[in-house]
Amino acid sequence: MQVLIAGGGRTGAQLAALLVGQNHTVRLVEHRPDILSRIHRELPTEVIHEGDAADPSVLEAAGAREAQVLAACTPDDADNLSLCFFARSQFRVPRTIARVNNPATAWLFNQTFGVDVALNQAEILSSLIEEEMSLGDMMTLLKIRRGRYSLVEEKIPAGAPALGTSIKDLTLPDNCVIAAIIRKGEIVIPRGVTTFEEGDEVLAVVDPEGAAELARLFGFPSARPPTPA
């Protein structure tokens, strides 16, 4: 895949290194001298295109017409928005991904500016922190559908409300499915009649409400009920 990255800061450079490792054709556009001297040590020379990505002629010279994806990762949100709009309207780049630096500007990152996917770092990180706080020992193994669903793991402590109850009697919410139980190192495929034991590790696919209910059923009995979202 041919990928054009605008902005060689930590995010852009990390992305470029990742994609080069997967044998994609990558061009990273950057003009700030201090950053250029750093990325020249980290990335192959042919990946780096020196110039201001916000200058339309630079974007074209860097191969915007052939790119299948544009990742706008500059530290300036207005630059990221105009880059996506310009790449879509002038160069017909099929997919655009933009970094949101300031959460207050996130409302602009949509099709109005030709942005297919907006990644709001502050929001992603803060929601992860919030989840870690409210769900106690539950561990997120995998994020599905950009974070809407998760595959989670929870170890059942002594005294948890769900102990001794079979799955069919647990009244689990709709968006919560028990995928597997790990008991003494062995996988137990969950059935309606399966009951839970202390020390079981439960794997489940959940949305945020499902996660909260799961934490209530499998958490410490003394834990305060999770506050509803």
Added chain:
Amino acid sequence: MRYLVIGCGRAGGELAKRLSQSGHEVSVVDQRAEAFENLGPDFRGRTIEGEVLNQHVLRRAGIEKADGVATVTNSDSVNAVVAHAARVIFNVPNVVARNYDPKRRPLFEAFGLQVISSTGWGAQRIEELLYHGEIRTVFSAGNGEVEVYELTIPARWKDRRLGDMLREGVCGVAHTRAGRATLPDPAIILDQGDVVQVSATLEGIEWLRARLEPGEGI
């Protein structure tokens, strides 16, 4: 009318002051409070301190009810983005953006925005004045792609036909003799001191300038 000015640098401050002096309701937005010093003590409009890409700031400044929005910060991206949002999201009927760096002009064209390239326009005007005092620009259409020029016929062009000044890229606008203007007939025989207005493209006016040079054969 209600106008919103985004950016209170020299251009924004001057614009807001003029709109306010003409009796309009003006709001000016800038992130830096000290920028409002550009407005001077007589400014009677509203000043809003805040991030210009923040929708709450724009709404507080009255973008939903504005008759016109001008984006005149010194960032081309910000000017283009706020102008596009004003037009497409808030349906503001009249939006004008300022182009700061001439290299980035194509960005405004991609958005289909009314754009004023003040840097390029100013440089073009100064260049013209440096070359020729005889030909003056009296009106600019668009961003100077077509301009109306005025010139006073010098002695060396006496008795030539007005048609000799015209060709592709140069159109006659008016011919004035002794304070009386007529539509320009190419057959008119010019006299020293006649004033002629032509509208021309950049290539057209180059040609006319070269033709008016002393020493050009009649």
